[in-house]
Amino acid sequence: MKRLVILISGRGSNMEAIVKACAAEGWPAEVAAVISNRPDAGGLLFAAERGIATAVVDHKAYASREDFDAELARVIDSFAPDLVVLAGFMRILTPGFTARYARRMLNIHPSLLPAFTGLHTHERAIAMGCKIAGVTVHFVTAELDHGAIVMQAAVPVLPGDDAKALSARVLTAEHRIYPQSVRWFVEDALMWDGERVTHRDGAAQQLLLA
Numbered sequence: 001m002k003r004l005v006i007l008i009s010g011r012g013s014n015m016e017a018i019v020k021a022c023a024a025e026g027w028p029a030e031v032a033a034v035i036s037n038r039p040d041a042g043g044l045l046f047a048a049e050r051g052i053a054t055a056v057v058d059h060k061a062y063a064s065r066e067d068f069d070a071e072l073a074r075v076i077d078s079f080a081p082d083l084v085v086l087a088g089f090m091r092i093l094t095p096g097f098t099a100r101y102a103r104r105m106l107n108i109h110p111s112l113l114p115a116f117t118g119l120h121t122h123e124r125a126i127a128m129g130c131k132i133a134g135v136t137v138h139f140v141t142a143e144l145d146h147g148a149i150v151m152q153a154a155v156p157v158l159p160g161d162d163a164k165a166l167s168a169r170v171l172t173a174e175h176r177i178y179p180q181s182v183r184w185f186v187e188d189a190l191m192w193d194g195e196r197v198t199h200r201d202g203a204a205q206q207l208l209l210a
């Protein structure tokens, strides 16, 4: 049984998709805890209702990123996770923190990396006239929104799209590829090849939605 700790900052719809898939598909895993840096994160309620342990480490209570990350690591480690899952966790992490969870921390980012790291990905994709947008699940390294890509999904940018419409289309894809990626991890289906990650049996690591 692999132990998962999921970090959120807000509504937690990706966390919810992972919790539900884990239960419905009988993964060899359990969600040991959901941790938020915001006390008012909507997703905490869902987790608590499912009987999952929750914790808050409020970044506003710490003088530096190092202090916050040290306390966050202490709380995470108290749940002894095999994998840390960043699911809309909106904090920049210190190199010490990312090194501690090297190759055992995943993130989801709402763009086709390496395009549009950082914030406001959908606004920027529309402003550039992108025809394709998407989402990436990747292992976390010290560099923001970099690290080995586990899976990507591409969706069209349609005429008349605003950021809200595009983010809704991308979110549907997020809810498919994040549970799939975490499942691969807990099933030991991911294989490192240098700095890249592939699926052991060659399963498609991309999802193309029309």
Ligand code: GAR
Pocket (backbone or CB within 6 Å): 008, 009, 010, 011, 012, 013, 014, 015, 087, 088, 089, 090, 108, 109, 110, 118, 171, 174
């Ligand atoms: C998701 O769209 C996720 O890709 C994005 O935040 C949203 C969280 O939604 N993450 C980032 O922008 C990370 N840089 P959720 O709380 O409903 O899962």
